[in-house]
Amino acid sequence: MDWEELLDPLSPMYKDTMQEQIKIVNLQDGLIEAAKKLAAENYPALSTATPGIHKALNSVIIKHSITMSVDINNAIAGGEAEDFQF
Numbered sequence: 001m002d003w004e005e006l007l008d009p010l011s012p013m014y015k016d017t018m019q020e021q022i023k024i025v026n027l028q029d030g031l032i033e034a035a036k037k038l039a040a041e042n043y044p045a046l047s048t049a050t051p052g053i054h055k056a057l058n059s060v061i062i063k064h065s066i067t068m069s070v071d072i073n074n075a076i077a078g079g080e081a082e083d084f085q086f
Contacts, residue, residue: 024069031065 008014039057040046046057 024073027069028065031068032061035061
């Protein structure tokens with residue numbers, strides 16, 4: 001990997017990398033929102049849950065959404081099966 005090209009905002013590699021990162025972040029955002037919605041729909045008690053429970057739930061959702069979005073991106077980009085955690 002050519003770090004100078006990767007860090008040069010005018011290089012095609014930099015632009016490609018930034019576009020990939022934007023896709024991953026957008027995917028993360030969508031996964032987080034979908035998971036929160038599903039949790040609220042399936043666990044009505046969340047509407048009265050303590051702030052501590054909401055904080056723990058948000059941490060779990062964010063942690064797994066990040067991992068999942070990177071794995072989805074890698075799978076679409078042609079990553080090898082052994083690259084993914086099962």
